[in-house]
Amino acid sequence: MALGKRLGRNPRDVAAEILEAVDLTGVARDVEVAGPGFLNVTLEATFLADLAGETWADERLGLEPDAASQRLVIDYSAPNVAKEMHVGHLRSTVIGDALARIHRRLGHEVVPENHVGDWGTPFGMLIEHLVDVGEDAAVAELSVGDLNRFYQDARASFDASDGFKERARERVVRLQAGDAETVRLWRVLVDQSAAYFQVVYDRLGVLLTPDDIVGESFYNDALPGVVDDLRALGLLTLDDGAECVFPPGFTGRDGSPQPMIVRNRNGGYGYAATDLATIRHRVDDTHADRILYVVGAPQRDHLAMVFAVARLAGWLPDGVTAEHVQFGNVLGADGKMFKTRSGASVRLVDLLDEAVARAEAAISERNPDLVGDERAAVARAVGIGAVKYADLASDRVKDYVFDFDRMLAFEGSTGPYLQYAHARIRSIFRRGEVDPAALDVGAVVVGEPQERALVLALLGFPAAVRHAAETSHPHRLCGYLFDLAQTFTSFYEACPVLRADDEATRAGRLVLCDLTARTLSAGLDLLGIEAPERM
RNA sequence: GCCCUCUUAGCUCAGCGGAUAGAGCAUCGGCCUCCGGAGCCGUGUGCGCAGGUUCGAGUCCUGCAGAGGGCGCCA
Numbered sequence: 001m002a003l004g005k006r007l008g009r010n011p012r013d014v015a016a017e018i019l020e021a022v023d024l025t026g027v028a029r030d031v032e033v034a035g036p037g038f039l040n041v042t043l044e045a046t047f048l049a050d051l052a053g054e055t056w057a058d059e060r061l062g063l064e065p066d067a068a069s070q071r072l073v074i075d076y077s078a079p080n081v082a083k084e085m086h087v088g089h090l091r092s093t094v095i096g097d098a099l100a101r102i103h104r105r106l107g108h109e110v111v112p113e114n115h116v117g118d119w120g121t122p123f124g125m126l127i128e129h130l131v132d133v134g135e136d137a138a139v140a141e142l143s144v145g146d147l148n149r150f151y152q153d154a155r156a157s158f159d160a161s162d163g164f165k166e167r168a169r170e171r172v173v174r175l176q177a178g179d180a181e182t183v184r185l186w187r188v189l190v191d192q193s194a195a196y197f198q199v200v201y202d203r204l205g206v207l208l209t210p211d212d213i214v215g216e217s218f219y220n221d222a223l224p225g226v227v228d229d230l231r232a233l234g235l236l237t238l239d240d241g242a243e244c245v246f247p248p249g250f251t252g253r254d255g256s257p258q259p260m261i262v263r264n265r266n267g268g269y270g271y272a273a274t275d276l277a278t279i280r281h282r283v284d285d286t287h288a289d290r291i292l293y294v295v296g297a298p299q300r301d302h303l304a305m306v307f308a309v310a311r312l313a314g315w316l317p318d319g320v321t322a323e324h325v326q327f328g329n330v331l332g333a334d335g336k337m338f339k340t341r342s343g344a345s346v347r348l349v350d351l352l353d354e355a356v357a358r359a360e361a362a363i364s365e366r367n368p369d370l371v372g373d374e375r376a377a378v379a380r381a382v383g384i385g386a387v388k389y390a391d392l393a394s395d396r397v398k399d400y401v402f403d404f405d406r407m408l409a410f411e412g413s414t415g416p417y418l419q420y421a422h423a424r425i426r427s428i429f430r431r432g433e434v435d436p437a438a439l440d441v442g443a444v445v446v447g448e449p450q451e452r453a454l455v456l457a458l459l460g461f462p463a464a465v466r467h468a469a470e471t472s473h474p475h476r477l478c479g480y481l482f483d484l485a486q487t488f489t490s491f492y493e494a495c496p497v498l499r500a501d502d503e504a505t506r507a508g509r510l511v512l513c514d515l516t517a518r519t520l521s522a523g524l525d526l527l528g529i530e531a532p533e534r535m
Numbered sequence: 536g537c538c539c540u541c542u543u544a545g546c547u548c549a550g551c552g553g554a555u556a557g558a559g560c561a562u563c564g565g566c567c568u569c570c571g572g573a574g575c576c577g578u579g580u581g582c583g584c585a586g587g588u589u590c591g592a593g594u595c596c597u598g599c600a601g602a603g604g605g606c607g608c609c610a
Contacts, residue, residue, distance in 0.1 A: 001553065001591085011553095011590080035554040036591070080610085117610065216610085242608050252606045255537055264608035271610045298604055300539060328540080329603080336603095366573070394548060398541065399603075406547070410573040412559040413548080417573080424571060431570065467551075479549060482558080489574070498570045 001037045011037025045446040049508075052455045053441040056515045061522055063462040065107025073111045073282045074100050076294035077201075077208060080117035081193040081215070082126050082154075084147040085200050086345035087338050087402070088296075091327045094391045096294040097206040097528045098474040099325070105526055106469055111286055114208055115278070116197070118190050118215035124172035127185045128164060129154035135188065142192035145199065145349065190215070203352055205384055205528055222277040223269040227262055230276075233313055241265030247308040250301075260305045275306045279322065280315045290321045292472060297326040297397070325472045328399035330391075338402050356383030358408055359416070363535060370534070381530035382416050383408070389415030392527055393478040413482040415529055418520060421485035422531045425517040429510075430534075432498045436514040443507040450491040454512055457487040461519050465526065474527060481523040488516045 004011030015033045024031060030042040055062040076096020079085045100110045129150070130138045141150050157164045174182040194210050201208045227243060230236045235245050237259075244259035252258035262273040282288045293303055303324045310316035332338040340346055360379035363370060370378060390407035393414075394400045410416050429436055446452050464480035467473075497513060500506035521531040 005590090038554065120610065122609090240607070244607075250606095251537060253537065258538090259607055261608050266608080268608080270608070274610085296604095297540065299610095301605055302610095304539095326540085367571090398548090401547075403547085406560080409560080414559090417559095420571095420573060424573085427571060471551085475549080476551085479558090482549095486558085490576095492570080493567090493575045496570065500570095 004037055015039050045452070048446045048452065048455045048459075049444040051459055052444045052446070052512065052515065055458065056439075056444070056511050057441045061461055061515070061519055062459065063105065063465055066466075069107050069109060070289040071109045071111065071287060072103050073113055073286055073288040073291045074103075074294065075113050075115050075278075075292065076100075077197075077206075078115045078117065078295075079193075079197055082122075082142070082147055082189050083117075083151050083193075084145075084345075085197065085348040087330045087348065087351060088345065090330060090348060090351070090387070091391055091396070092294045092296070093201070093204065093206055093208070094388050094528065095325065095327060095396055095474060096292075097208070098388075098392055098477075098526065099292060099294065099469075099472055100207060101526045101528060102465060102469050102474070102477070105465065111288065112208060112212045113282075114197075114213045114215075116194075116213055116215040118193075119217040119220065121172055123175055123186060123189070124168035124170070125154050125158045125164075126151070126189055127171050127175065127182060128167045129157055130185055130189060132157065135185075139188065139192055142189070142196065145196050147193065147196065148344075148347065190217075200348055200352075203349065203384070204388075205530065207528075216271075216274050219274050219277040219281065222280065223273045226273050226276050226280070227269075230262065230309075230313060235309070235312060236262075245309050245312075247305055247312060249308070250305055258301075258305070260309055272302070272306060272309075275303075276310060276313075276315065279306070279310045283315060283317065283320055288320060290323070292323050292325050294325045294327070297328055300324060300326055323472065325396070327396040331399050331401045333401065333403060335401065352384060352387065355387045355404065355408065356380050358404055359383035359386065362408060362410075362416075367535065374534075378532045378535045381532050382419060382535060385415035385419060385524070385529040387415075388527065388529055389418070389478065392474045393482075395475055396473065413478065415524075418481055418485055418524060419529070419531055419535060421488060422517055422520040422524070423533060423535045425488070425513050425520075426533050428497060428513055432510075434510055436510075439511050439514060440507060441511075443504070443511050445505060445508040447505075448491075448495050450487075450494040451509070451512065454487050454491040454516065457484045458512070458515055458519055460484075461523065465523075468526075477523060477526060481520060484516065484519060484523075 001011040004014040007014060012033060015037045019031055019033060019039060022031075024041070027044055027047050028041045029044045030040075032040050034040045074096055076099075077089060077093040079089050096112070100112050104110050133141070133153075138150065158168055171182060175186055194213060198210055227236070230245060231243075237244050237246055239259055242259070242261045242265045243263040244261050246257045246259055250258035250260075260272045261270045262276070263269055279291070282291055295303065307316065307322045307324075310322070316322055330338045338346060356379050359382040360375065363375060363379055363382065386407040390400070390402070406412070407414055408416060410420055428434075444455070446455055460480060461484075464477050468475075468477040491512070495509055497506065497509040500509055524531045
């Protein structure tokens with residue numbers, strides 16, 4: 001029909017001509033023109049069976065790397081030094097991790113960058129607080145992850161004492177001047193925080209490592225150059241004492257041009273300057289072909305302006321794309337921003353602990369045979385998987401409601417449902433004492449409608465992954481996996497496997513079972529979710 | 536005031552310009568001595584409102600309403 005439009009002809013006539021011209025012997029049993037110009041193709045059972053066999057024999061499950069390998073910088077997670085990781089960091093971390101895995105799988109070189117907040121005026125206050133409580137005590141506090149308390153105590157001192165306030169101000173100046181002792185103390189905060197972040201990342205099962213941290217401070221030395229070069233390009237305007245760029249097309253209050261302040265009237269550099277320096281670094285030094293910013297929706301205007309200015313300045317050439325992979329808020333049951341009852345932000349580790357505890361309770365009840373370390377490991381996989389899947393499964397642009405009961409349900413589009421579907425298939429092989437490796441490529445037979453439906457679903461894996469990658473929408477992959485699991489369940493209901501009527505049928509169905517399990521496992525892995533063998 | 540995002544079934548959500556808009560949960564009704572019932576099959580209800588573009592609009596455009604967010608020296 002798209003072709004008909006391009007040719008300016010009746011879609012049905014075009015379809016009929018195509019039907020005449022193609023020879024689908026061995027591929028399709030039947031092709032017919034339908035509706036406004038669809039071609040309904042009924043594939044030959046043997047053709048489908050062969051494809052299923054080939055896919056089963058393929059390590060990559062039919063998913064070929066993209067023709068042209070790109071270098072992608074993915075900017076995600078970005079917690080703040082000496083501040084607790086909370087639900088606000090969940091989405092960026094989980095979505096960024098999934099995108100990193102997906103693009104790697106497609107053969108691209110992924111450079112994860114964790115743009116942690118390790119610079120700015122709060123560090124005067126934080127360092128003075130560090131001095132007050134003593135280095136050892138501070139390290140002890142930070143290393144156990146009590147970042148909230150550290151930050152809040154510092155804040156309290158700052159608010160309560162003018163003397164402290166003054167010390168904090170002076171400390172910022174010394175930090176910016178590169179005073180050795182101050183920088184050393186700052187480094188203590190950064191290192192302790194990084195160690196804590198890693199504990200959270202490991203628990204969450206994301207691939208980020210300390211090596212991926214490229215904090216704001218990394219760009220300090222590049223900031224004067226950003227301003228100088230903008231000035232040399234004639235893009236800089238002095239406005240009310242601040243050095244600004246006014247990119248065309250951006251308006252603020254009252255429809256007046258919207259400034260992007262790169263340097264404030266006190267000579268300090270804003271985060272816009274840092275973001276521009278970051279782009280230059282990613283293009284000039286990292287040689288990125290594509291840059292993804294996995295950052296919340298509120299930053300939309302800011303990032304659009306940064307990209308626009310970077311284009312104006314020529315720092316973001318035509319061949320390089322910068323995309324804002326925006327996402328909505330995590331909401332509580334009341335439909336408002338997810339907070340604790342007292343109104344504080346929820347610590348990410350607390351959230352994960354509760355998910356794992358709930359998962360363990362559910363597993364203990366349902367499968368009492370699972371005990372000890374294995375039960376703990378499965379509970380971790382299920383609890384964390386539930387949280388991650390819930391975050392990835394709906395369109396990231398929208399807000400979603402955080403609900404333990406729903407995300408940990410074994411019914412519906414949830415992590416546990418998919419993990420269970422996988423474990424259940426694996427159990428077929430244990431029960432039947434069948435080694436999947438010993439199966440035969442040519443065994444698949446497509447007879448029953450449920451077998452046909454399952455094979456068609458299995459063959460859709462590569463397209464689902466590609467689609468998720470192209471649009472930076474992991475929820476497309478979630479939807480695919482859920483559909484696959486449901487299709488499998490219908491198949492399994494209608495088609496006996498271990499008790500199949502004859503050996504040939506049994507062998508063919510076992511191949512489909514194994515292929516399904518591997519596809520589910522691979523798909524979950526691309527989402528950063530484990531697929532336990534039993535649960 | 537300007538700008539952005541969102542609004543699909545009772546609830547939570549899919550839906551990529553194409554056919555009669557789909558899932559899950561909940562409801563109701565069936566099935567199966569079932570290889571893990573955490574199942575299968577069926578059942579009813581819906582695109583916020585009004586225009587426009589198109590052979591064709593939940594999808595694109597405009598306006599309106601509601602919700603959330605952003606808009607000069609924090610990041």
